[in-house]
Amino acid sequence: MEKRTDKNSYTVIFAIGMVLVVGALLAYLASALKPMITENQRLEKQQNILYAMGINNNTPGSATFISTDEAPEKFEKYITDQVVLEVKDGKIVSQLSREEYKAKNSGQEPYLIDVKKQQANAKAGKNRKLPLFVGEKEGKKFYIAPIRGKGLWDAIWGYIAMDENMVVQGAYFDHKGETPGLGANIKQRYFMDDFYGEHLLTEAGVFKGITISKSNADPTNQDKKDYEIDAIAGATITGDGVTAMIKKDLKLYVPYFKNLKNKQ
Amino acid sequence: MGKDTKLILDPLADNNPITIQVLGICSALAITAELEASIVMSISVLFVLGVGNVVISLMRNIIPSKIRIIVQLIVVATLVIIVDLVLKAFAYELSKTLSVFVGLIITNCIIMGRFEAFALGNGPWRSFLDGIGNSLGYAVILIIVGFFRELLGSGTLLGIKILGDPVAKTGLYAFGYENNGFMLLSPMALIVVGIIIWVQRSRNKALIED
Numbered sequence: 001m002e003k004r005t006d007k008n009s010y011t012v013i014f015a016i017g018m019v020l021v022v023g024a025l026l027a028y029l030a031s032a033l034k035p036m037i038t039e040n041q042r043l044e045k046q047q048n049i050l051y052a053m054g055i056n057n058n059t060p061g062s063a064t065f066i067s068t069d070e071a072p073e074k075f076e077k078y079i080t081d082q083v084v085l086e087v088k089d090g091k092i093v094s095q096l097s098r099e100e101y102k103a104k105n106s107g108q109e110p111y112l113i114d115v116k117k118q119q120a121n122a123k124a125g126k127n128r129k130l131p132l133f134v135g136e137k138e139g140k141k142f143y144i145a146p147i148r149g150k151g152l153w154d155a156i157w158g159y160i161a162m163d164e165n166m167v168v169q170g171a172y173f174d175h176k177g178e179t180p181g182l183g184a185n186i187k188q189r190y191f192m193d194d195f196y197g198e199h200l201l202t203e204a205g206v207f208k209g210i211t212i213s214k215s216n217a218d219p220t221n222q223d224k225k226d227y228e229i230d231a232i233a234g235a236t237i238t239g240d241g242v243t244a245m246i247k248k249d250l251k252l253y254v255p256y257f258k259n260l261k262n263k264q
Numbered sequence: 265m266g267k268d269t270k271l272i273l274d275p276l277a278d279n280n281p282i283t284i285q286v287l288g289i290c291s292a293l294a295i296t297a298e299l300e301a302s303i304v305m306s307i308s309v310l311f312v313l314g315v316g317n318v319v320i321s322l323m324r325n326i327i328p329s330k331i332r333i334i335v336q337l338i339v340v341a342t343l344v345i346i347v348d349l350v351l352k353a354f355a356y357e358l359s360k361t362l363s364v365f366v367g368l369i370i371t372n373c374i375i376m377g378r379f380e381a382f383a384l385g386n387g388p389w390r391s392f393l394d395g396i397g398n399s400l401g402y403a404v405i406l407i408i409v410g411f412f413r414e415l416l417g418s419g420t421l422l423g424i425k426i427l428g429d430p431v432a433k434t435g436l437y438a439f440g441y442e443n444n445g446f447m448l449l450s451p452m453a454l455i456v457v458g459i460i461i462w463v464q465r466s467r468n469k470a471l472i473e474d
């Protein structure tokens with residue numbers, strides 16, 4: 001005897017019903033929770049940027065952000081300025097201050113600029129907006145730039161804090177879906193801390209970037225001018241992704257730093 | 265031994281999902297380079313399989329048999345996405361730790377395997393116990409593999425340096441010991457799982473198939 005659930009008509013009705021129920025449920029949840037998720041992401045960006053300039057609750061061996069309650073207040077205090085550069089074909093077309101940018105973009109803060117979208121703009125031949133955050137801590141100035149690229153499985157991104165000579169003063173990396181235990185370790189302190197003090201420019205002022213190297217023979221990272229960081233074993237592609245995003249995205253800021261020097 | 269206790273205890277050894285049923289192998293190879301990741305994955309699977317088995321079991325009489333696999337897939341994907349969304353809104357830190365695992369849970373064949381083999385033919389309570397039992401059995405293997413891979417591959421456990429510092433040459437490393445980088449790669453996980461299977465079957469001959 002054929003069961004009721006074997007009928008074609010039942011199958012079709014069941015499938016339609018299930019799709020409607022599940023679709024409605026997920027759509028409702030996604031839109032109901034969206035404001036909270038966006039707020040969490042905003043605070044996370046603040047935490048990331050502050051982390052790169054050394055404002056964090058790190059304990060030996062583990063990377064810890066300042067708490068989300070503190071983040072907005074400290075962000076306001078330590079990030080003294082935000083600059084937006086518009087670049088096209090590697091040249092700076094215009095430079096906006098934080099206030100100018102906010103006035104033009106209905107009050108949106110420069111640090112909320114979506115790097116992914118801007119990279120797509122650049123690919124499409126349009127101007128790319130490059131945010132740069134200027135921080136000040138204990139009389140020292142930090143210039144923090146967001147970078148973004150591809151890892152093995154999905155997106156990787158980070159924030160690099162530099163001084164006016166483009167010497168790295170701190171780095172933060174994160175990823176969407178790198179392999180736990182391998183590529184995911186780019187957000188471990190032993191990897192991120194290595195970047196401290198590393199030079200991006202040669203003596204002559206030419207941009208060289210930093211390469212994640214498997215053969216730099218300097219695992220304790222004593223040489224800060226070798227333009228190399230010791231790679232993570234078993235995470236070659238993720239490491240190459242980090243190299244690529246540093247070289248590609250930070251290079252765009254070089255003219256800004258040159259201008260900065262000339263002004264002094 | 266009661267029938268219900270058997271549902272929990274069997275998958276821990278004699279009917280282990282990984283070593284006997286050969287379910288969930290992919291994730292056992294992929295994420296066991298670190299003990300912590302193994303534990304997080306185990307807890308996630310425990311949750312999804314426990315709840316998913318109950319949901320499928322409740323729906324078992326209305327699911328059309330022609331599209332049952334797709335229905336199972338939808339149920340597990342929906343569950344995982346709901347959990348992910350709720351965590352992103354209320355426990356953002358935790359959701360970041362879990363984010364990589366979300367995709368892995370949906371495609372984990374242990375989930376579909378137990379839905380298909382058990383929950384479709386049994387009541388909710390027994391299905392729940394089966395889900396818990398199987399995910400515990402899965403957890404045992406994951407944790408064993410993760411333990412050896414992290415210890416021999418990185419010289420650490422849960423991120424704590426157990427064997428000394430490989431760079432500063434302290435502890436074991438002072439005697440010329442080196443971490444085995446091969447342990448960090450997936451092929452070595454397969455070999456470790458193979459060794460577990462070998463040990464298990466040599467101790468219990470009844471498990472050997474012709």
